[in-house]
Amino acid sequence: MPAPTGVLTDLDRVLLDADSIRNRVSELARQLETDYEGKVITVVVLMDGALFFVADLLRQINLPMRIVTLGASSYHGGTESTGEVKLNWPSGVEFTGLDVLLLDDILDTGLTLSALRDRLLFEQPASLKTGVLLDKKRPREHDVPLDYCGFEIGDEFVVGYGMDYQGRFRNLPCIGILKL
Template sequence: MMGDAVSTPVGTEADILRVLIARDALSERVQALGAQISQDYAGRDLFLVAVLKGSVVFMADLIRAITVPHRIDFMATSSYGASTQSTGAVQIIKDLEESIEGRHVLIVEDIIDSGHTLAYLRRLLLARNPASLCICSLLDKKERREANVPVDYVGFVIPNEFVVGYGLDFNELYRNLPFIGVLKPEKYQA
């Protein structure tokens, strides 16, 4: 054991100011999104693209709620680093493994903030000639939008607060929390 002082581990529920969206509300909304997507994509070649890492928990629950056949793939981007604000410069870290040409693509995102990353991804994927391209985001921070991005499916519109949990992180922590919570400002303000 290191030192004698007892401290609260970083990255725990103790760092949360308040729960914004509870586990049950998340589950109910994801089921509703899955049902709507299943209805809208019946008879189509649905291809879901999750934007890593934040959307992985949402994507896992969403694909179980979608009842029509579908395939999945992943992309990873970087525009935040260890900051709470997007730099606006998007970098592709992992690209798709399959072609999306002629497919009905649904981008699955955890949160839309400024919209710059999603606007960039949308342009990139549209250039690959999908049959259609739509966007599903668990969270939408409309107050922060700087880029005009059409969002077809939204789980929750949230206020301009720094949130973590259910896949969303700060400095790679808090993804495991089963709810969306507002992080205490002292945890990310240096």
């Protein structure tokens, strides 16, 4: 599927093409089906960056699930974490005794996933696993156990497939390095 006209010219290079992403997401779906066989998964999704990844992933999993979306951010429009996590926690949702899968687009500093993981553990789920599409190889400010990972990438700012820069580039079918 071609990218919208002119948008690819904003990329320095394509890091992961659409076919590579699609194939890896399918592999992750099979792995999750095996790991959660016989269980109901409560999937907690960090929006907005994980939108495309999670939609593609969850449509391929043939298991009962409940989906909860959360808003969380530590970038606030820039290319680096501000060090402050803003959470939009849903009211009236409980995770006690549930098998919870926390999904996000990218593990970078570990700040956001660590904060959400700690908040979910406070709820005493039966199990809690964490998965991301991208694991950025860089020193972490917060250690986060990672159970599922699509790809490991270098310490570069990426856009596409849901990830943005100032609200743009989420619609790219690939993941690339933005010209800055």
